[in-house]
Amino acid sequence: MSAQEPDGTNLLSVATLSASMATSAEQLVGSLADRISAKIVAGEYPPGSRLRQEALAEEFSVSRTPIREALRQLEVKGVIQHRPNQGAIVLAPNARDIRDAYQVRAELEGLAISLAVEWITDEQIERMRRAQKRFAEIVDKLIAARKSNAKTHLKDVPNWVESNDEFHGVVIEASGNRRLKQVIQDLHLGFTRNIMLSALTMDGRRMRENVSQHEAILSAISRHDAIEARKVMTHHILRSGELAVWWLESQGRLGDSGR
Amino acid sequence: MSAQEPDGTNLLSVATLSASMATSAEQLVGSLADRISAKIVAGEYPPGSRLRQEALAEEFSVSRTPIREALRQLEVKGVIQHRPNQGAIVLAPNARDIRDAYQVRAELEGLAISLAVEWITDEQIERMRRAQKRFAEIVDKLIAARKSNAKTHLKDVPNWVESNDEFHGVVIEASGNRRLKQVIQDLHLGFTRNIMLSALTMDGRRMRENVSQHEAILSAISRHDAIEARKVMTHHILRSGELAVWWLESQGRLGDSGR
DNA sequence: ATCATCCATATTGGATACAATCAATATCAT
């Protein structure tokens, strides 16, 4: 079994390793689900708020029918909660949800890298190096910008996210386990990515810590040292989880939805 | 000795500890999704077959609208594949899908038990003991029945599944990680459970092997030995995965759907 | 015969219409 995709086309899809991204033509419902989901993540529909079908329909210039189907999908994805005859409300994770999710993610990305060590190609390692380089540069830039003007750094944040996703994405891809990839992506859904960046970008020291953890991961995987790679990856993610929990708790619970 | 239930109607019911089970009133779409899903698992809608909305609507005496929404949910759950303007077809896992899923599940249940060891109560261990006792008895019964009359054992199979689920369910519950529980349940969706039981119930020696693996797990968790518990749990599940893959390959690919 | 093209039909996709349910206010009795 090789880590390479036989049908190859999607392998290098650097852009947003998010889940599905059906945001293209001829997939109206999927596209709607993505767009609604994006607005939830962006905070436009805050946690706990009701999503009215008619309002969404008007906003996206469609009828309620495809909106309803999109909401059914988001319900299964765990982004919203749907109560009979009462419609949909936006879910928000509490500290425990975050802790639980990161514990699972740490385990799964640990598995991913221990598999990846075996199969990863030089080309993939090179992609990780480049992603890491960009990552480090952006962090420097963010920290520098933070010291002068707080506004400037905002437009670099997407790049920060993207290079981080690329880094982790290569590892997951190289694991050769498609189901593993899917499960990890599902874990990200909605909150994880968002909260992590919120938690990290608020503190220069923690961003640098993050960079050096990536460095350690890259070093271990380059040496094909499965034990060490797994150890540092797991630590890296658990640490990110701690930060996310702290950040969430410092924010005062936004939506302590008792799901 | 080969598989006993060659014709489509094998392995009915089973539904027990599945994920959501919204099959009650006032949740029509959820209920429809469950019922359609159940029929897929039961083999009534075989892999690769098209699910026509009108046919389903008539079968369940509703209009196409709730059917469509149920199909959207099943799409996200990975039970069916939905192609634009071409409707839904039933997905079937191939050997690789099974391998991938079991690898992930082994890791996650390994995590579960290593967490559970810390927090599990005597009452929960007692539940595991009882489940294990039932499990062993049913296996004896199945093997005995198999030697005389092949039909008899079919009505015990659901009990076999249920006691096995109870055993694993206690561990997962005792892990205290709700997200972990959800992710593991999602992994079961559709095929995993079904294939495992198909693979195992065809061979007495393997069923006994399974029982003794449970015994080892129970022993380790009773001694609160996290390392050993994890080791035997992981081995147990990976072994089950191997059997499932073998079984699937021996069946000649039913649906080698190129998803 | 084999293959491509075209047309009739079946099926899906989306919008609208109607029924059922809920929320919030108004009304009434105590």
Next chain:
DNA sequence: ATGATATTGATTGTATCCAATATGGATGAT
């Protein structure tokens, strides 16, 4: 005034309708 009940409006849930697209068979050319 307080609490229970009734009523109105808003919102969700299901069914039906029409348009867009695909499917499958017939027709015709090579």
